[in-house]
Amino acid sequence: MTYEEYLADNQRLRKRIIELEQSAVFIHRRIPPEYVRKRT
Numbered sequence: 046m047t048y049e050e051y052l053a054d055n056q057r058l059r060k061r062i063i064e065l066e067q068s069a070v071f072i073h074r075r076i077p078p079e080y081v082r083k084r085t
Contacts, residue, residue, distance in 0.1 A: 046054075
């Protein structure tokens with residue numbers, strides 16, 4: 046794997062992580078706080 050390939054891969058992973066974080070935040074907002082409190 047060349048350095049260029051490594052960088053391209055890294056950028057792709059970074060984008061994926063950002064997408065996952067955003068969807069996680071979106072899902073978390075839809076869960077009522079009482080439900081979250083009960084589970085902890």
